[in-house]
Amino acid sequence: MNHERKELQAGVAAAALGQAKSFSPGARALVLAGEDWHEGVIGIVASKVVELHYKPTVMVTFHTHNGLGKGSVRAAGRVDVLEALEVCGDLLMGFGGHKAAAGLTIRRECLEEFRSRFNEAVERQVQERLGGSLTRELHVDAEVSDARELVAPAVRAMDRLSPFGIGNAEPVIAWRGSWVKSHRTMKEKHLKLSFKGSAHDEVEGVWFNAAGALDGILGVPVDVAFVPQINTYRNAQAVQLKVRDARANPVQTA
Structure with a gap:
């Protein structure tokens, strides 16, 4: 089972990292979406994207049978992703979590507007509280x-x-x-x-x-x-x- 999960994770990661390359280097956040990505691995993949790009990341998997998207959100640095989601709350069917990680449900037609507003909300935090840049923090075990x-x-x-x-x-x-x-x-x-x-x-x-x-x-x-x-x-x-x-x-x- 663990081997199968790793294969699923690798496939979703490849697709997500490919999408991430299309974003402007100046983007403060990455909102990545795919069809029928396995919900059990999108949080892990979101963490991997943050590790590589050091930007708050949202991974959304849309179900083809109903058009609804389930998302997993991971923070970078001291960005509060729950606060950023609250700014976009009217675009979401539901969301919850804490400042470092969260989940959401979204309709397909709201994705582009959410992508823009979530990025703006993160940018506002970076400028107002974090000195205009995200500094990578590293804990050694x-x-x-x-x-x-x-x-x-x-x-x-x-x-x-x-x-x-x-x-x-x-x-x-x-x-x-x-x-x-x-x-x-x-x-x-x-x-x-x-x-x-x-x-x-x-x-x-x-x-x-x-x-x-x-x-x-x-x-x-x-x-x-x-x-x-x-x-x-x-x-x-x-x-x-x-x-x-x-x-x-x-x-x-x-």
């Missing part, structure tokens, strides 16, 4: 001292805690004093990286939407925050880092 600690059995054990989302966030690990040994750009905006530590063990990493993030982290010790994953390629499995952030180590580079 644990630290490792070298790549040797990133063994596959431990990473697989973490994966058994899935599905991840609001109330069950992916575990974020910090590794201080690593080095970027190699790097390349993928699809003009993602980074494929190789990190090494003092023992010269290496581990691969991928950093999404970070093509301009290399300045300041090459040739110096680096602190990297990441989610550990198992990457399968040609029937071989290896630990991979899904990088959340990286910076020059402030102590070792002083």
Whole structure:
């Protein structure tokens, strides 16, 4: 069942992330919609979209038999999505939740107006309360001292805690004093990286939407925050880092 759920999630995520590419970079929020997306995974996918784009995200699945949409909403940063929904309440058949996550029901004919007004409501919060920008906040759950600690059995054990989302966030690990040994750009905006530590063990990493993030982290010790994953390629499995952030180590580079 968990395997089937992951396949459903992957299909919905691919469709949603494809839609997200069509939005203007200046959009403050993403309202994504599809036909008969599985209601059980849209919240998880909304969290994934927020992780990649760091914008409040609404995922709406419309049922083809009645034209009604069920939506899942996830916040980014300190944006209050419930407050933003209240601004759009007259367009919704119902909604509820809290400032970080919510659900809604909407008619198909109200979607475009909702998309515009929800974006405006988020923009108003950002300008009036958040200094005009959304700053990514990162919570670290644990630290490792070298790549040797990133063994596959431990990473697989973490994966058994899935599905991840609001109330069950992916575990974020910090590794201080690593080095970027190699790097390349993928699809003009993602980074494929190789990190090494003092023992010269290496581990691969991928950093999404970070093509301009290399300045300041090459040739110096680096602190990297990441989610550990198992990457399968040609029937071989290896630990991979899904990088959340990286910076020059402030102590070792002083």
